[in-house]
Amino acid sequence: MxxxxxxxxxxxxxxxxxxxxxxxxxxxxxxxxxxxxxxxxxxxxxxxxxxxxxxxxxxxxxxxxxxxxxxxxxxxxxxxxxxxxxxxxxxxxxxxxxxxxxxxxxxEPGEFTRRAFEAGKLNLTQAEGVADLIEAETLAQKGQALRQLSGGLSETYARWRDELMGLLALVEVMVDFPDEGDVASNAASPAHAKVSVLMREVEAALGDGGIGERIRDGFRLAIIGAPNAGKSTLLNRLAGREAAIVTARPGTTRDVIEIRKVLGGQVVWIADTAGLRETDDEIEAEGIRRARMTADDADLCIQLVDASDPAAPPPLPYPAPKGIRVVNKSDLVSPAAAASADFIVSAKDGAGIDVLEAGLAERIAALAGSVEAPVITRARHREKLTRGLTALASAKAALEGDLGFELVAEDLRLAIREMQGIIGEIGVEDVLGAVFSRFCIGK
Ligand SMILES: Nc1nc2c(ncn2[C@@H]2O[C@H](COP(=O)(O)OP(=O)(O)OP(=O)(O)O)[C@@H](O)[C@H]2O)c(=O)[nH]1
Ligand SMILES: [Mg+2]
Structure with missing residues (x-):
């Protein structure tokens, strides 16, 4: 090329x-x-x-x-x-x-934007913003992509990089002239205070609950419950099509079946899972393992209970706000029997589904709005920022342990490199192919 x-x-x-x-x-x-x-x-x-x-x-x-x-x-x-x-x-x-x-x-796909990047017209996060803007399906995705394209993310990373560079200069002076200045090489030094502030900022960015990635890739909602609770019927109802097999036999669903839907202005992946129960069947047991994994990874979890099932419903593995208790088959049993439910529906005849959808939409919108302007929108950013934080923690430990400014400087250089990697200033050859090949041709 x-x-x-x-x-x-x-x-x-x-x-x-x-x-x-x-x-x-x-x-x-x-x-x-x-x-x-x-x-x-x-x-x-x-x-x-x-x-x-x-x-x-x-x-x-x-x-x-x-x-x-x-x-x-x-x-x-x-x-x-x-x-x-x-x-x-x-x-x-x-x-x-x-x-x-x-x-x-x-x-080639994305080659125009790659040239724009190589000419310094865009940095890497901005180029990713271009790709996201083209793929944006919801207003939230579009808003996030535009913010990224106009430099909203790179500004933060560039500021961290600059602050780290300032810090590195300070530390390098101490490496070169260890006896000069009245700065103590211990936990009370200004370098230590600055590293601590930066660490708190980076930790806050990393602790955003993955909202930026979810807005971009979709939120995750899992449906779990005992066999025959009506999970697949509910999925089909939410999908508006027969996405999963429904039968009267318990243990029908084994694989995780996902559908995509826009709810609360966000893309949401809704997963139907195998019914949870003790089993000797190897295939079903694997299905149940996957069901639990899917539920663990989900942002929200519908715990579906069959109102007509005389067996006591299993304890809710996920408390609110992640866990939502939905009682199904209201057509068979009077809703009074399900007083503790968040929602009461009949997946089969559709009763209560509108209210459930509105409730889910509200919860998804609240999740999406819980972080104002996430600076992480892709796994790539998260990986690098996590490595940057590790380097900062190591710099801090070196300062506290008086391990020498050479070590501190090396950790700071590592942290700088991670910030630069996110905005594509260095070490990007390996990721360029991956980033740009996902663009459409002509962009
Ligand atoms: N009367 C009534 N029957 C329902 C309702 N929802 C599901 N069913 C029936 O319950 C049975 C089981 O439904 P599924 O949707 O396959 O249940 P599931 O939870 O996916 O079951 P597994 O995949 O085996 O874990 C089927 O016969 C459905 O027709 C409902 O709201 N009312
Ligand atoms: Mg099923």
């Missing part, structure tokens, strides 16, 4: 459509303008009606051309956008003409 190649791609959606946007970036843009635009490259940043012609001078299509010369473009390179008629034949012909020049090729 040589940066000197010129790349082109269809940047708009599926064809046919009203207008197709072709995007071209790289050093061959001027050559393309001269060869294939009947009136040559238009003036910078002014949409101009023009004819696209092939090598033989035949008309490919007529449309608007928009030229943004380097460095003031998305990628930082010469960029040309062509707004053509959105027909498959038009686009195929246009791309064929463009790629007929040497060093002009079709772009």
């Amino acid at each position: 040589g940066a000197r190649d010129t790349i082109c791609a269809l940047a708009s959606g599926p064809l046919p459509c009203a207008i197709a946007v072709l995007r071209i970036s790289g050093p061959a843009v001027c050559e393309i303008g001269a060869q294939f635009l009947a009136s040559g490259l238009p003036p910078a940043r002014r949409g101009s009606l023009t004819k696209l012609i092939d090598r033989e001078g035949r008309l490919v299509d007529e449309g608007i051309a928009l030229f943004a010369p380097a460095p003031n473009s998305y990628t930082g390179e010469d960029t040309l956008e062509l707004f053509l008629h959105g027909g498959p034949a038009v686009v195929a012909h246009a791309l064929e003409v463009l790629t007929s020049l040497p060093d002009v090729r079709l772009a």
Whole structure:
């Protein structure tokens, strides 16, 4: 993937459509303008009606051309956008003409944004924000992606990096001139106080309950309960389709079956699980193990109880607010028998489902709103920040144990590197492929 190649791609959606946007970036843009635009490259940043012609001078299509010369473009390179008629034949012909020049090729997924990153137009968290914005399905996801794209996350990481650098400078002075200054090399030093403050900030960010990741990837809601409580019937009711098998035989569900739904303005994954009971059946036992794991990982857990089951319901493994007690089969037994329930429903005939959904939506919205502006939106950020915190803790311990400023400096350097890694300043080669390959082509 040589940066000197010129790349082109269809940047708009599926064809046919009203207008197709072709995007071209790289050093061959001027050559393309001269060869294939009947009136040559238009003036910078002014949409101009023009004819696209092939090598033989035949008309490919007529449309608007928009030229943004380097460095003031998305990628930082010469960029040309062509707004053509959105027909498959038009686009195929246009791309064929463009790629007929040497060093002009079709772009890889995310390659335009990767070039923008390499040109310093965006940092890595901002580039991730671009990808998230394109994938955003809920307003909450869109809001979070826009905040990330406009630098909301990177500002915090860059501030931590700067503060750590200031701290490192302070510590390095003490490494070089151990006898100078009146700063004691112990727990009362200003360095120790600063490390402690930073640690508290990073700990607070890490202790956000994973809300940023949940907004991006979806909240998790598990349905658990005894066999035959009606878990699969409830899942199907919430899904509005027959996603899981329902039978009168206890022990029907073994695998975890998930559906996706928007509730309370958030994407939510709802999981149906195997009924919990003692069993000698190896397959069922594995299903039950997975059910417990799913419930443990969930943000909310519907604990479903069969109102008509004379057996005492099992004790609730999850207290409120995570655990929600729902009594099912209200069509069989009078709801009075289920006084301790948070919700009473009949999954089979739909009674009470609206109220349950509204209650779930309220709880999800409350969870999502519990952290104002999470600085972690991906596992990648969390991993690096966790490593950064470990390095800070080690720096703090070294200060407290008077282990020498060399060790403290080394820990601070490690912490700085993690912050820089999050915003993509260093050590990013291994993650770039993973980040950008998930983009769509043309972005
Ligand atoms: N009358 C009545 N029957 C219900 C209701 N919900 C589920 N059932 C019935 O209860 C039986 C078990 O339903 P499932 O949804 O398969 O129960 P489950 O909890 O998924 O069971 P397992 O997968 O075996 O753990 C089926 O015969 C359902 O038709 C309800 O609200 N009212
Ligand atoms: Mg089931």
